[in-house]
Amino acid sequence: MARIAARAAKEALADSTDTSGAAAQLAAPHASATVAGGSARLGLNAELPYPSDLVLASRHVQHYVSERVAHLTGMRVTEVTLAIERLVPADGSQRRRVQ
Numbered sequence: 001m002a003r004i005a006a007r008a009a010k011e012a013l014a015d016s017t018d019t020s021g022a023a024a025q026l027a028a029p030h031a032s033a034t035v036a037g038g039s040a041r042l043g044l045n046a047e048l049p050y051p052s053d054l055v056l057a058s059r060h061v062q063h064y065v066s067e068r069v070a071h072l073t074g075m076r077v078t079e080v081t082l083a084i085e086r087l088v089p090a091d092g093s094q095r096r097r098v099q
Contacts, residue, residue, distance in 0.1 A: 040077050
């Protein structure tokens with residue numbers, strides 16, 4: 001289930017990244033799953049592109065992963081927790097100075 005969730009998170013990030021090449025620069029998301037009583041709780045660690053609306057991007061990933069995992073496994077997903085590991089500049093630069 002964790003592998004499915006990680007793959008779904010990668011799909012969601014590729015889908016929501018409107019900056020060309022930004023999704024390719026992101027590290028693969030990591031996921032964990034806790035299953036009990038026919039339902040699952042998922043934990044995700046992922047990088048997000050910057051600049052972006054972090055709230056909107058986070059909600060999109062959580063919703064997409066929840067729906068995709070539920071569809072593929074037939075289990076009810078009760079929670080998807082997302083930890084943002086790092087923000088990756090969409091233009092590929094690692095450091096920029098303000099002048």
